[in-house]
Amino acid sequence: MKQKRIGLTGAHAAALAMKQINPDVVAAYPITPQTPIMERFAEYVANGKVDTELIRVESEHSAMSACIGSSAAGARTMTATSANGLALMTEIVYIAPSYRLPIVMNLVNRALSGPINIHCDHSDAMLVRDSGWVMLFSENAQEVYDNNFIALRTAEDSRVLLPVMINQDGFITSHSLETLEVGEDKEMHEFVGEYNPRYSLLDTDNPHTLGPLDLYDYYFEHKRQQAEAMMHADRVIREYMKQYSELVNRPIDVVEPYRLDDAEFVYVAMNSTAGTLRVVVDMLRDKGVRAGLLKIRLYRPFPWRDVKSLLGDKHKIVVLDRALSPGATGGALYQDVRSSLYGLSTPIVAGYVYGLGGREFTEEQGLRIYEELRDLDDNEPFQRFMGVRE
């Protein structure tokens, strides 16, 4: 497929993908650092570049509520938000997957209040990690763009029918200009195709009731269905990643290893930090340290088999969480990675919390992590911090 190389911020890459998808309905509310997505998309609407009905709601709670109404009415539906906006809509974020509505959301990761902060961390995404959304993370604008198309296909696949969220780092990715390869509108739209909903509230000849009172005699069964759909998503998303990968001629997978084959000391991270860590790995390699990196691109469903097979024989693994789970046995990603490796005798799995509230993560910090852990020989789930002043 013909592609062109252009410069875009992560936010505008998301907006461009949304334009090419041309959803029926978008409902959103402005919040920093998500705003440039909606501003750019509003321009597409204003100039007639999309057919979308854009609902400029009065809150994020109403944004997700309107998305549910729209998706339940059989319309292809998208939205975008950040941090407190996601927190406000959380009640309804849980309802979307339980109603099996394939809504796609761009989440520009920002720290949750309080105190209020507008910069990047992943506390917003981690707030909803058990809500039942498929969750993709994006290292850069290119991945933001690509993930949108993969997300939409996965969400609407009849084996899945779950909402999907695409994460990108607030400001770091959303506001940084990068070059990326993008396809033509027509071909990108062809990849997603037309949406044929199984159920629609507008089908008045076949009326159905959606959202009844579901008590102890059936609620559990409906949750079990939801769990099953998430298991299917693991397989289905790989199919679309493969298809998409062939279309754009770029390798795309649920995880991305870097210099991992002979690595003894492995970093695990998500989003833009993976880019920094790739440099750190090179620096360590130059010093003769066999360092490597595993980037997690699909966070829910968590690709534990991939993690297990890629990291099972490593000596030391350090998982970097950009969100705090106070009182837990480490950050959320740390827990997932550690659980994936449980029962294997070799790896020591350590965890760091870093970068909260937009605190910069530097190569120096990456190197310091190696220094701090070089001689570590216990495997206690101890939460460490990097980049905070003592």
Next chain:
Amino acid sequence: MNLKELATIDAGLAPGHRLCPGCGAAIIANIVQRVARAKGYELVVANATGCLEVATTIYPYTSWRIPWIHNAFENAAATISGVESAYKVLKKKGRVKKDNIRFVVFGGDGGSYDIGLQSMSGAFERRHKFLYIVYDNEAYMNTGIQRSSATPLGAWTTTTPIGSAHRGKEVERKDLTMIAVAHRLPYVAQASIAFLPDLVRKIEKALDVDGPSFINILSTCPRGWYFDPADTLKVARMAVETNFWPLFEVVNGRFILNYEPKERKPITEWIKLQGRYKHLWEDTPQNREIIARIQRDIDERFNYIKRLASLHE
């Protein structure tokens, strides 16, 4: 619309729902559906959490024979915004053919006056074409009769109990109909199940206008107000005869008072019909004071609407 013809129409809730005997919300839901059917409209309903929602859709049963969605408590208007927007775009794209589909929200006073106020206001301002029906039973009945901002002054609820220090609700109720009016909707009305031709006409009008419309209907609640369900219409009528619940409509900003009792009945006539006011039944100086305050509030509100209506005469 002929009431007998309306009654022959097979529309409304299927039997077997779990609303209390004599529930006003059921009567309202049935009449709205019958009127829509009579006019050839097909409805899609969004229902806020509340008695009507809970009691009509206990899985695996539903009493709804039309497309129906419940999302959450505070977001029925935002939900219908999404449904209506989907309709607009899918119709434009030719994927939905029918043009007789209309959108209705049913919300109780809790879901409308209180927790859903913002969602409703937003949907009104955006001019989605839908009808918002409030079935106002003046408290959180579904969770067991807790006060809402629609609970009238002096009324007992489980969160405004009658004690030695405090007796019932101590502040006047919110006026949601006037808040709807402030959105400058094409059609706003207040109605009663005891005045059926007026109610039917208002539902017809509200379904016909191009834009958002709003009808606030007093929904008599035998269980929460403590009266015999057989007295439902007597109680509903008394609310109007005492001016407690004025019948009026606002058409493109123009106020019309639909009914003025020849002789306004004292509010005690309303109070003595309902057990939730039982503590006010005894003639004591303290009760006289609170009843005078209730009377004053009601008269002021009624006279205000009357003055607004007179501006347009």
Next chain:
Amino acid sequence: MSNEKGWKELPIGGRILNPGNSKEFKTGDWRSKKPVVDKSKCTGCLLCRLYCPENAIHIDKDGKISIDYDHCKGCGICSSVCPVKAIKMEEEK
């Protein structure tokens, strides 16, 4: 509960695809008083049917009404609105 459907058999997302199936749930046993229609008085004005919260009043072939006792909860509204007093509330036996 063990006779009910397993998760693989249920429509997804908690949807109910049988509109109006609450009819299968009988609420007639909620009743303590029973409306009894005097057909000789009933004029078939149908005001009771318009007001019945249960939609439990049928129109018979003669244009007069009868009560669906499977669902009637005995609220007595029909009796109270009847302009010709054709519906009496009697104690349930």
